[in-house]
Amino acid sequence: MFVNKKLRPFLATFLVLLGAAAILWLMGRPLTYKGGLIQLWGPVGPKQSQMLLDWYSASHIVHGFLFYAILHVAAKRWKPGQKLLAATLVEAAWEIVENSPVIINRYREATIALGYRGDTVVNSVSDIVMMIAGFLLAARVPVWASVMIVLVLELIPLAIIRDNLTLNVWMLLAPNDAIRTWQAGA
Template sequence: MLATLPRPKPLHSLFAVLGLSIAILWAMGRPPICTCGSVTVWGQVGPAQSQMLADWYSPSHIVHGFLFYWALSWLWPKASVDLRFLAALVVEAAWEIIENTPMIIDRYREATIALGYSGDSIINSASDIAMMALGFLAARRLPIWASVAVVLLLELIPLVAIRDNLTLNIWMLLAPSDAILNWQAGA
């Protein structure tokens, strides 16, 4: 008979995944903070935005949390919420690491409006993982109608403010469109 594994504690999981992610990103040569030498809470649109603690793409990471909560609840219903949370953290951390490889950075530069994008600072990647955790935990507590409303709001605000969001980001990475690119550029 197999012994059951102890249930991971959410904060322990978060800190363990953050610590491992930070170590990997450091080993990859990612800068800990903006190469400009400053750290602000909010990165304005431009080359330094993904170098700050949060930016216009932070809402998309909160949306990741909602999506991971729903998907894992459906795909892995017998797992504890804590185990699904750990799985979501691992997926988000893996994306943060992959997103900061030269191949993906170059893909963003080619296919999206992210001209001058040089990847995320470690502090921004860690913040993105924490934002996903926030979204996951919010999805756990909110009724489905409120969760859907939050996701729509988090997609619409950046769409209006910077002509980009998670949906367009994925679309442009997978199937770039000149029409969308021109609209995003204000042409």
């Protein structure tokens, strides 16, 4: 292949993104919302996880910060492109698993996402791109700024929709009735 050696991990990252989109489509995930509708923002409700961005886009940016931090410590000798590729592989794998029937049903059972139908392919691709954006931002800002950005990206959705990455993971792994009641606004 005649691709510059330094660019290969970035090309591979793009191919992972395309591969994840193809796998999700082959799994039967809808490409877009009903009738081909694509909007920039999918608010809480039926369009949640169906459009380009939604409240959970912030959690995917946080994934990027977390993956950067983990790989910065665990894979010190890797080049930046290799770290980005590894993070993208993990995020793409999560998008595929997250949109499997078992996880979609788990979200319905254990969280406040009672009507959750999974993501459209467009939303999943956007989620992966949000992780990449978070990863690249984490690589460029000081640690204190990374911590502040992650806190803001966790606290704003918590205040507005009563959910964020932390609660999402908590409720998937160890559902709590008190948290579910609070999230439902009761």
